[in-house]
Structure formats: structure tokens, C-alpha cells
Amino acid sequence: MIEEVQGDFLQWLRGFYYVAQRGSVTQAALSMGREQPTITRQIKCLEKQLGVALFDRSTGTMKLTVEGKALLDKVIPLFDSVQEIRDEFRQEPLEYQGKIFIAASHAIVNFFLPPYVASFLKTHPNVSFHIEGNFFQNVYEKVESGESDFGIAFADSAPSTVICHDLFESGQKLITLKGSSYFPDRHPTLRQIAAAPLILFSRTGSLEPFIQQRFAEEGLTLRSFITHNNFVSVKTYVAMGLGVAILTGHVVTEQDRETLDIYDLDEYFPKRRVALLIRKRKHLSPAALAFLRTIKMPDIPLAK
Secondary structure, eight states: OOOOOOSSHHHHHHHHHHHHHHSSHHHHHHHHTOOHHHHHHHHHHHHHHHTSOOEEOTTSSOEEOHHHHHHHHHHHHHHHHHHHHHHHHOOOOSSOOEEEEEEEOHHHHHHTHHHHHHHHHHHOTTEEEEEEEOOHHHHHHHHHHTSSSEEEEEOTTOOTTEEEEEEEEEOEEEEEETTOSSOTTSOOOHHHHHHSEEEEEOTTSSHHHHHHHHHHHTTOOOEEEEEESOHHHHHHHHHTTSOEEEEEGGGOOGGGGGTEEEEEOTTTSOOEEEEEEEETTOOOOHHHHHHHHHHTOTTSOOOO
8 A cells, every 4th residue: 555645745756866966055055947946945845744854954955865776775766666657658659859978087078979969859859958077986977866867987996886788898098199209119119109209198097007907017207397187188289299199099090190100009908898887777768779879789678
């Protein structure tokens, strides 16, 4: 038997979710398209209904209490189930519609996703995309919190709450200004690379620690004098002759060969797995499932 639930309980939970994710009532109201007092009232009603404080307000911020964290863990799959019911019983034409939310590494956003998104929109014009480029930890957080339908990033450190579906492997490439004299024998060793001025991708991503660890295993110290958080900018500095760089293979294109010399580093570095990241028991909309099939996931069944 289902007990009666007082008030607009689901809306209160929705307001709670957004405040928990955004860290403030103001930001939650902006995300939801609601007035701030409405969200404040929802939180107060929910706390009164449950008889617990969901946020610690002593510091002037909306920080989750222990009870708030426990509730958030239950709210995310709850709204997945609500969406699943709506998708299953909605009486609408077969044409896919709605918004697909994707969190991905910056490299994936710039170099992998564009052709798939463009192709999908040609055949499904009623679908829209919200794509956020983030460092890998932020991608994991977006997927775990339910803010994104799925993520695409390296699978090296994916949390246990996320299922990884391998998309492809990517090796490392060494790039230098075309015709530079850094590696005259055309077969650079790790020792020669370590001696060259290196332009590194920012440590806030996963690439720099991965590179640093490999050189440390050989007892080598890198001559890093520029770090940057943008792959395109790193290539720009290299093309100016300011140094050399090691980049993930899928961000180095054939067009880059016009200005850069490119060396494979597979003999020195293991390839890394790029994966589709989906939170366990996550409900995906028909549109999101259809898009995933266009990427490389024919084993994911479309919703009925």
C-alpha cells in the first residue's frame, strides 16, 4: 500500500537536488528557471517533512549534512525512474526529441564529438545538445551526480559507481616544429625528450601526471617551462618553436603535419583507454540511447 505524501514532494526533491549540485539557492533558481524564494520554500518544506536538516548553513553556504548526502544518493536514481516512466508511456511520434547532456574531456569535445553531433542533428533536428568540456575528475562528478547523461574520458581512474564502455585506445605523440633540430636522428629517446624544453598540458588534467610518472620510472627529470590547459594552445607554442610537447594521439591531426613533425611514442608509453562513462542503473532517454548507437555502441538497446 502506498502512503499519501503531503505537498508537492517531488518538486521539493527537485529543488533540493539543484541546490545540492549548485551549492547555492541562487544558482539553483537560475538553473531551474524559478524564483529564489520558491526554492528556499521547497527546501524548508522538505526539511520539515523529513524532520532533518539537509544543509549546514553555519558558514553562509549550502553545504550538505550527513543526512543531506544520504538523501542525494537516493534522489538521483529516483528521478531516473521518473524519467524512465515518462519515456516508456509517453504517447509521442517516434522522432527523437529533448536535450542530451554530455560531459567530456576537452580533447573529446574538440576532436572526437563534432562529426557525430553534426550527423545526428541532420537526421534528428528536434534534439539539442548541452556539451561541457571538463578535466577528467569533473567529468566523473558530472556523471555520478546525474547532471550529464553520460561522459567520455579516459577510463584510468573511473569511480566504481560508473560503468565504462571502451570506445578506443589512444597513444602518445611527440610534436616539434617542422624541421627543428631537437631530434636529428628522427628517433627520439626518452632521455633526449627529457633534455628538450617541454611544453606540458596542465597538471589539472590526467596527461601531465601520466607523462611525469613515466619519465620518473626512468630516473629522468623533465625540462618543463610552459604548462597550458588547452591542447590547441600547446600546439601553437610548439609551432612557434618554443619547445616540444607530448600530447594524446587523438588531438594530433593530419593537418598538423603541415607545421609540425610528429613522432609515435608507443614504445615508451602504454596506450590509454578512452571510454563512454555511464552511472550504474542510469536511465538514458531514447534520444541519448540513439546518439550512443551512432558513436560506437550498437550493444546498447534502444528504449521501446
